[in-house]
Amino acid sequence: MKRLSILASALFLISSVTISCRDTSDKETIVREVEVEKEVKTPEEAEEKEGILERTAKEVDKEINKEIDEEIDKIGDDN
Structure with missing residues (x-):
């Protein structure tokens, strides 16, 4: 029985040493730079993408700004 416990202890010790000293693979992080091209829009193209509410709101803002300026x-x- 004593031999069995010594053998089990030795096996546990050897397995724990080999597992803990194992080389861990390092992960390499790759960072890539990506250029994003900005779209240059003409006012006509910008208006086409806007909805009717946005265009109406702009017109109302212009009118209100004129009244405020007056x-x-x-x-x-x-002063």
């Missing part, structure tokens, strides 16, 4: 001109410069 009100500012009416008030004048207080």
